[in-house]
Amino acid sequence: MPSNPPRLLSPAAVPDPYRWLEDDDSPRCLRWLAARDAEFQSALPTWPLRDALAAEIRHLVATTQWSPPLRRGGLLFATRRDGGDEHPRLVVIEPSGRERVLFDPTVGDPDGTTTLDAWEPSPDGTLVAVQTSHGGTERGELHVLSVATGRPVEPPIPGVRYAHVAWLPASYGPAFYFVRRDSANGRRGVWLHRVGRKEDTLVHPCQAARTVPGVRLHRDRWLVVTESHGTGHRNDLWLADLAASPPEAPVLRPVHVGRDVESEATIGPDGLLYLRTTWHAPLRRICVADPAAPAPEHWREVVPEAPDALLDGFAVAGRADAVDVVYTRTRLGISELRVHTPGSARADWVVPLPGEGMVAQVTADTSGEVYFCYADVATPLTVFTLGADGVPVPWPPHAASLPPRTPIERRSLSYLSFDGVRVPLTIFALPGTPPGPTILHAYGGFGRPRQFGFSATVLAWLRHGGRYAVAHVRGGGDFGRTWHLAGAGRHKVRAVRDLVAAADFLVARGECRRDELCLSGGSAGGLLVLAAIARRPDLCAAVIALAPLADMIRFPQLGLGAMWSREFGSVTDPEDFAALLDYSPYHRVLRTPPAAYPAVLLTGFHGDTRTGPAHPRKMCAALQERTRGPRPILLRYEHGVGHGPRAVSRAVELAADAHAFAAAQTGLSPTRRPSAGAALSTQQGR
Incomplete structure (x- = not known):
């Protein structure tokens, strides 16, 4: 295929022989899926490490995990999942320390297809809004439950997808703001719901097409409304003072609208507006402003942008006369937690962490307590609170220590990538692991930085003697917005070529042989690994593509693809279309001569409303048609699940299948398992 496809082609003129596989439930599609399932089930018993990996992953996830708590009305609310549980349960902890289950998604659904997607208690702790969905669709219902009984107090609100919920203070009566992102169930925007009433009030319709609305209420007074513009690191932001306008008609003052800026806002205990923002800071900084004059021209910098690290989460804690800004920065997957105290002799200090890993979900409750989550490659996600001496303490109190x-x-x-740009690469292994079977992972999309948290799957792979590498390719967010845009839109092929260069680098350096290398990616990362082998069939021995994008001409018609034109481009723009057709894995495979492709395992989920399950189906059909040689092209397809969270047992089975496939194709055998090594070490190199 020529590197620059002819521009006279239009989407309608591009050959698409497997369009019929977009019809999810047609008899022809179902027969085809049954044949693919038979192929997969036949191959599964031939992978020697499958049962051992499943047992190890199952053991590693059998720990108790909490979410950071929220304090409301003297009660603590959090989710808890114990070893053996399929899903987290929402629990409430009373002042006495007594804990009780408020909502369990498995009650009434023994198949485990119901997920708890979001929850938010009311300020007085008497009610809680709980969002659930079924079958992996992520399109669900918003339920209002009594905290005293755990029972619904009204019929559910249908047609919501990860709806932000912002409760009004009890003095307004039981009421909250929520968002609708899907116009099929009512106008997109921010709505006011009064508990017990049938009709909701639209208080802020979305101002632009294909934006994602958000809503928060801070200090029981300040309403923050946002609209995110796709994936381009840009949003519009408004602020309303509910002390000066009614909740049904809040007077929303623009903070920034129509600007090329992305900001997250909160109100501190000192009554000032704090913003984590890209305004004059691609890697983000924190600014402060008077809510009465919130425009960027009036902002004052509190925490400056760092030259080499992305500012991630933040929270504002303390008292009106002594504010602490708690924030995280990430450098190539490793987080740093810091506290900035304006006017203090200890103005900006680093919080000691248990190791080198990921910090997430930094929150500050109304009492001034700061919570955050920590995890690393070998440490499961653990909740901490910041002690008075600045030393993290595991929460809840009976979580006395971290596991070994x-x-x-x-x-x-x-x-060095193809164009001379230097791209970072991280490699994990147990000490003493020799060169050999290696999984190379990449995501490279939507400006998401890679964070190295806990993965039972990766740890099991390492314990069996494998290596795990991550290429921080362009299109991700490791170096902020600039790095993202360098691999987005018409430049997306740079991310693909960065990945190809990473694979060549590993082989040339002697980290593994070509036949010991497996590429792995999910969603947008699945697109990268498939595009890489479509470009270079000789690149590796195997590929794992989890719920991938693959047909980049039809992507706007599948899943949430219509929202992603800022990330990938528009098929109606001639230059975007040419770029999409050039790297689209499905089309490149169909348009080039048959080749000896690597072994490929694609996964698809029937309830996937994000990327859409037609992508892996069509890609599997194209690869099976065009591959030559003995390596298998397999599709692992599931019903009753989607792109997001699932029951733990199903997640374990998926992970074990995928990595047993990688082991079989790269030569990772049971005899390779390394012995326990020395303490954790970090090496820097080029």
Whole structure:
């Protein structure tokens, strides 16, 4: 295929022989899926490490995990999942310390297809809004439950998808704001719901097409409304003072609208507006302003942008006369937690963490307590509170210590990509693991930075003697907005070529042989790994593509693709279309001569409303048609699940299948398992 497809082609003129596989439930599609399932089930018993990996992953996830708590009306609310549980349960902890289950998604659904997607208690702790969905669709219902009984107090609100909920103070009566993102169930925007009433009030319709609305209420007074414009690191932001306008008609003052800026806002205990923003800071900084004059021209910098790290989460804690800004920065997957105290002799200090890993969900409750989550490659997600001496303390109090940690070696390298740009690469292994079977992972989309948290799947792979590498390719967010845009839109092929260069680098360096390398990616990362082998069939031995994008001409018609034109481009624009057709894995495979492709395992989920299950189906058909040689092209397809969370047992089975496939194709055998090594070490290199 020529590197620059002819521009005279239009989407309608592009050959698409497997369009019929977009019809999810047609008899022809179902027969085809049954044949693919038979192929997969036939191959599964031939993968020697499958049962061992499943047992190890199952053991590693059998720990108790909490979410950071929320304090409302003297009660603490949090989710808890114990070893053996399929899903987290929402629990409430009373002042006495007594804990009780408020909502369990498995009650009434023994198949485990119901997920708890979001929850938010009312300020007085008497009610809680709970969002659930079924079958992996992520399109669900919003239920209002009595905290005293756990029972619904009214019929559910249908047609919501990860709806933000912002409760009004009890003095307004039981009421909250929520968002609708899907116009099929009412106008997109921010709505006011009064508990017990049938009719909701639209208080802010979305101002632009295909934006994602958001809503928050801070200090029981300040309403923050946002609209995110696709994936381009841009949003519009409004602020309303409910002390000066009624909740049904809040007077929303623009903070920034129509600007090329992305901001997240909160109100501190000092009554000032704090913003984490890209305004004059691609890697983000924190600014402060008077809510009465919230425009960017009036902002004052509190925490400056760092030259080499992305500012992630933040929270504002303390008292009106002594504010603490708690924030995180991430450098190539490793987080740093810091506290900035304006006017203090200890103005900006680093919080000691248990290791080198990921910090997430930094929150500050109304009492001034700060909570955050920590995890690393060998440490499951753990909730901490910030002690009075600035030292993290595990929460809840009976979580006295972290579990024993497996020693992991992390090496930070870099390599030159096709155009001379240096791209970072991280490699994990147990100490003493020799060169050999390696999984190379990449995501490279939507400006998401890679964070190295806990993965039972990766840890099991490492414990069996494999290596795990991550290429921080362009299109991700490791170096902020600039790095993202360098691999987005018409430049998306740069992310693909960065991944190809990473694979070549690993082989040239002697980290593994070509026949010991497996590429792995999910969703937008699945697009990258498939595009890489469509470009270079000789690149590796195997590929794992989890719920991938693959047909980049039809992507706007599948799943949420219509929302992603800022990330990938528009098929109606001639230059965007040419770029999409050039790297689209499905079309490149169909338009080039048959080749000896690597072994490929695609996964698809029938309830996937994000990427859409037609992508892996069509890609599997194209690869099976065009591959030559003995390596298998397999599709692992599931019903009753989607792109997001699932029951733990199903997640374990999926992970074990995928990595047993990688082991079989790269030569990772049961005899390779390394012995326990020395303590965790970090090496830097190039």
